[in-house]
Structure formats: structure tokens, C-alpha cells
Amino acid sequence: MSGLALTFTLIFVFITVLVSMRQKLGLEKDIMIGTIRAAVQLLLVGYVLQFVFRTENLFLIIFIIVMMIAVAAWNAGQRGSGLRGIRWRIALSIGATEALIMLLLLGLGIIEPASQYIIPISGMSIGNAMVVAGLFLNGMKQDVLASKGEIEALLALGANARQAIQQCLKRAVKASMIPTIDGMKTVGIVQLPGMMTGMIIAGADPLEAVRYQILIVFAFTSSAAVTSIILGLLSYRLWFTKELQLRLQDSR
Amino acid sequence: MSILKFDHLSKRLQGSSENQPLFSNVSAVIDEPERIALLAPSGQGKSTLLRILSLLDCADEGDILLNNVSFREWQPLHWRMKAMYVAQQAVMLPGSVEDNLRIASRLHRTVFDNDYARKLMADVGLHELDWCKPSADLSGGEKQRVALVRSLLLYPDLLLLDEITASLDPHSKVAVEVMLAELHEKQGTTYIWVTHDLEQARSVSNRVWFMGEGTLLEDAPTGEFFRSPQSEAARRFLSLADREEGEKCQA
Ligand SMILES: Nc1ncnc2c1ncn2[C@@H]1O[C@H](COP(=O)(O)OP(=O)(O)OP(=O)(O)O)[C@@H](O)[C@H]1O
Ligand SMILES: [Mg+2]
Numbered sequence: 001m002s003g004l005a006l007t008f009t010l011i012f013v014f015i016t017v018l019v020s021m022r023q024k025l026g027l028e029k030d031i032m033i034g035t036i037r038a039a040v041q042l043l044l045v046g047y048v049l050q051f052v053f054r055t056e057n058l059f060l061i062i063f064i065i066v067m068m069i070a071v072a073a074w075n076a077g078q079r080g081s082g083l084r085g086i087r088w089r090i091a092l093s094i095g096a097t098e099a100l101i102m103l104l105l106l107g108l109g110i111i112e113p114a115s116q117y118i119i120p121i122s123g124m125s126i127g128n129a130m131v132v133a134g135l136f137l138n139g140m141k142q143d144v145l146a147s148k149g150e151i152e153a154l155l156a157l158g159a160n161a162r163q164a165i166q167q168c169l170k171r172a173v174k175a176s177m178i179p180t181i182d183g184m185k186t187v188g189i190v191q192l193p194g195m196m197t198g199m200i201i202a203g204a205d206p207l208e209a210v211r212y213q214i215l216i217v218f219a220f221t222s223s224a225a226v227t228s229i230i231l232g233l234l235s236y237r238l239w240f241t242k243e244l245q246l247r248l249q250d251s252r
Numbered sequence: 253m254s255i256l257k258f259d260h261l262s263k264r265l266q267g268s269s270e271n272q273p274l275f276s277n278v279s280a281v282i283d284e285p286e287r288i289a290l291l292a293p294s295g296q297g298k299s300t301l302l303r304i305l306s307l308l309d310c311a312d313e314g315d316i317l318l319n320n321v322s323f324r325e326w327q328p329l330h331w332r333m334k335a336m337y338v339a340q341q342a343v344m345l346p347g348s349v350e351d352n353l354r355i356a357s358r359l360h361r362t363v364f365d366n367d368y369a370r371k372l373m374a375d376v377g378l379h380e381l382d383w384c385k386p387s388a389d390l391s392g393g394e395k396q397r398v399a400l401v402r403s404l405l406l407y408p409d410l411l412l413l414d415e416i417t418a419s420l421d422p423h424s425k426v427a428v429e430v431m432l433a434e435l436h437e438k439q440g441t442t443y444i445w446v447t448h449d450l451e452q453a454r455s456v457s458n459r460v461w462f463m464g465e466g467t468l469l470e471d472a473p474t475g476e477f478f479r480s481p482q483s484e485a486a487r488r489f490l491s492l493a494d495r496e497e498g499e500k501c502q503a
Pocket of ligand 2: 299
């Protein structure tokens with residue numbers, strides 16, 4: 001795509017601003033900020049990727065992946081505000097998931113050990129893990145509040161933290177996985193995945209694009225499961241005080 | 253050696269203005285197995301005190317000792333198995349009646365004493381209850397009794413009973429009273445029983461704690477408390493209750 005063509009895409013921004021102004025939505029400022037940020041971020045990423053693909057430096061690849069995990073953890077951690085130390089726990093669970101997926105993909109020779117494959121696939125799987133972690137924390141928050149009576153009944157009977165919160169954990173893990181599993185059922189029919197679409201537009205053979213998409217979809221399901229289970233194990237104690245009393249989040 | 257001792261407990265409510273604590277300076281000692289009735293007008297913090305005594309809630313100040321050891325040195329879950337709180341609102345755990353009865357042995361990996369469970373269920377008047385019934389389908393009074401039996405299966409030394417007969421018919425109420433008296437007699441179980449039923453308080457206790465004016469205002473043998481309450485608040489509490497009783501009889 002030429003630079004001129006790219007500039008023309010600003011027409012879409014223009015339309016949005018117009019709608020916002022006519023309908024008095026008051027979104028003009030946000031649209032402008034969003035437009036600039038999207039353009040700058042994406043262009044920057046393009047240059048970074050170009051540089052990484054050319055140099056193929058292992059440390060650079062690792063650095064980028066660590067950055068992605070950090071940003072994802074920080075983002076998902078906003079769902080768990082009030083839980084102290086939740087962010088590094090999210091980072092750890094997403095990191096473990098990423099490590100597992102890369103180990104399998106590279107170890108079994110499913111993808112070639114080149115940054116061209118490693119980085120986009122990592123990005124997508126970390127992004128998915130971030131969404132799953134956010135869903136898990138949200139689910140826990142609501143479930144713990146709703147099951148307060150049950151949890152306290154168990155505590156009164158001398159249950160430990162794990163036993164008292166087991167049912168909530170189970171339900172939250174399940175709830176966090178459902179969107180990924182549902183997505184797997186409808187993929188290709190209801191929505192064409194962005195990655196596949198992108199590959200096809202860039203000129204790849206649709207069948208080749210579909211193969212990578214299948215890889216991504218399968219990897220996502222296991223990454224969803226692994227992320228929320230690890231996060232559950234790392235974080236369940238945070239719902240209790242050190243005196244083993246339920247800590248409720250609603251006040252903060 | 254004392255069974256339970258607490259010293260200068262105070263509790264401020266979360267979110268309320270700081271100046272007025274719910275209660276403060278609450279102290280008492282239980283030296284030998286006793287039957288205590290905890291009385292107070294609604295909202296004085298009876299449930300809160302019981303929850304603090306079972307470490308389900310924390311006091312802002314003060315110390316609690318169980319068997320002469322401060323709560324700071326206990327594992328909360330070991331403490332709770334000895335000082336068992338039976339809640340005002342009985343919460344059934346998912347599953348059947350039997351699942352609920354077995355919960356304690358499942359949590360602590362002990363053998364489930366079927367005979368003892370059957371005996372306790374019969375004692376509280378639930379010998380005919382089907383153990384396979386989903387616990388969610390039980391009536392309020394049945395839930396309260398199942399919750400009580402579920403707790404008793406842990407053989408607690410100290411029972412913190414929060415209005416556990418509030419939704420029972422007179423007959424089952426007496427059954428529960430008799431059973432708890434027997435537990436006290438035979439196993440030396442101590443209980444602290446919150447109740448709004450003065451007739452019940454009189455018959456199930458040998459000692460009364462009365463909470464008022466933001467503290468534990470009176471601590472006296474049952475007979476003495478009902479005959480000659482020391483504080484103005486207690487006198488008012490008893491006379492008000494008497495009047496209500498009279499009105500009920502007239503109606
Ligand atoms: N978690 C809580 N957060 C804020 N306030 C609370 C909380 N629990 C109890 N309270 C308040 O503390 C006060 C005492 O409550 P508590 O349940 O201990 O009273 P009670 O003496 O048991 O009353 P009742 O006889 O009606 O059961 C009440 O005013 C109640 O609103
Ligand atoms: Mg109460």
C-alpha cells in the first residue's frame with residue numbers, strides 16, 4: 001500500500017469525527033487521541049519488527065516478549081485492583097503460559113525458530129492470556145462476593161483458604177475459558193480472524209493462512225486454561241487476610 | 253487454666269465515622285465449662301462479638317486467649333475447629349444433606365462417624381429427614397439444625413451459637429436445648445448462646461452476659477441477673493421484654 005493510499009484512510013477518522021459532532025457525542029478529542037496513538041504505535045511496531053526480523057537477535061526477541069508480558073500484566077491487573085501483588089502473579093502466569101506454548105511449538109518443530117513466527121504468535125497468545133486473566137479476576141471478584149456466606153461457613157468449619165475458595169476458583173476458571181471455547185466453535189463462520197485476513201490480504205494462500213489460524217486457535221484454548229489455572233493457584237490466598245478472613249473488594 | 257479469656261476487645265465498624273465504636277472494653281473469662289446466654293438489644297454487636305471470638309472477624313484492639321494461648325499464636329483454622337461459630341443465617345453448602353454433614357470430615361480428612369451423625373440428627377428432631385435431599389430444598393428451620401449438627405460433628409470445645417433456634421417450632425426448640433444441655437453435661441462443652449428469647453435464656457444458661465452502652469455491661473449468674481439486674485440498661489431491657497410478653501399473652 002502506498003503512502004498516499006494510507007493517508008486517504010484518514011477519511012474514516014473524518015467520518016467518525018463528523019458523526020460525533022453532529023450527534024453531539026463529545027468524542028472528538030478521544031477520537032483524535034486514539035487516531036494519533038494507533039498510527040504512531042502501529043508504525044513504531046512496524047519499524048521495530050522490521051529491525052528485529054533483520055537482526056534476528058535472541059536477546060532482542062526475549063526482551064520484546066518480556067515487554068509484552070509486562071504490559072499485558074499491568075493491563076489485566078487493573079481488574080484485580082485491591083489485591084496486593086496481583087500484577088506480578090499475572091505476569092508469572094502469562095509468562096509460564098507463553099513459555100509452555102513456545103516450548104511446544106518450537107520443540108515439536110511446528111513453527112520455525114524465527115522471529116517472524118515467534119513474535120506475532122507470542123503477541124497473540126499473550127494478548128489472549130491477558131483477556132483470560134482479566135476475565136478470571138472479574139469472575140472471582142463477583143463470585144467471591146456472591147459466595148461470601150458459603151466461604152465463611154467453610155471457614156467456620158475450619159477450612160483452609162484453598163478449601164474455602166475452591167468452588168469459586170473452579171467457577172471463575174470456567175467462566176474465563178468460555179469465550180475462548182465459544183470462539184473456537186464459530187471461528188471462520190461468524191468472524192474471520194484478523195491474522196488470517198491479514199495474511200490473505202498480504203497475498204498468502206488462503207489454505208496456508210488457515211493452517212496458521214488453526215494453530216493459533218488451538219494454542220489459545222490451552223493458553224486460556226493454563227493461564228487461569230496458574231493465576232488461580234498463585235492468587236487464591238490474596239482473597240484472605242493473614243488471619244484467614246475473607247477480604248472483600250467492594251469497598252475499594 | 254481458662255477455657256476462653258478476652259481482654260479489652262473493641263470493634264469499630266468499617267465505613268462509619270471513627271468516633272463511635274460498636275463496642276469497646278469488652279472483657280470476660282471462662283474458667284470451667286459453662287452455659288452462657290449472651291443478651292442484648294438488636295444491633296449491639298452480639299453476632300460481631302461471636303464472630304470475633306471465632307476469628308471470623310478481627311477486633312481492633314484487645315487479646316483473646318483460648319486454652320491460655322493468644323489467638324496470635326494459633327492457626328486460625330485450628331482455633332475455629334475448637335471455638336465453633338454457628339451462624340445466625342444458616343448457609344447450606346451445595347449438595348445434599350449428607351454432603352453437608354460430611355463436610356467436616358472431608359475438610360479434615362477424618363473418618364465420618366455415621367452413628368454419631370444419626371444420633372445428633374435424631375436429637376434435633378430430624379430423624380426422618382432424607383439425607384439425599386438437596387440441601388437447598390430444606391426449610392429454614394431444617395437448615396439451622398443441619399448446620400448445627402454439621403458443626404457438632406467436629407466435637408468443638410466451645411460453641412458460639414447465634415440465635416440458632418430463631419426459626420424453630422417450640423418442640424424442636426426444646427429438642428435442641430436438651431441436646432446442648434446433654435453435650436455440656438457429658439462432654440463438658442461450653443457454649444455462648446445469643447438469644448432474644450428470655451425464657452430460653454433463663455433455662456439454658458447458668459451465666460448471663462448482657463451487652464449495652466457499647467460494652468459488656470453485666471456478667472452475672474443467670475438467677476441473679478434476672479432477679480436484680482445492676483444496670484439501668486439491663487432493667488429497661490428486661491422490663492420491655494416483660495411488657496411484650498404480657499401483651500402477647502393478652503392477645
Ligand atoms: N460487615 C459489616 N459492615 C458494616 N457494619 C456491620 C457489619 N456487620 C455488622 N455491622 C453493623 O454492626 C452492628 C451490630 O451488628 P450485629 O450483627 O453484631 O448485631 P447483633 O447484636 O447480632 O444484632 P441482632 O440481634 O439483630 O442479630 C449493626 O449496626 C450492623 O449494621
Ligand atoms: Mg446477630
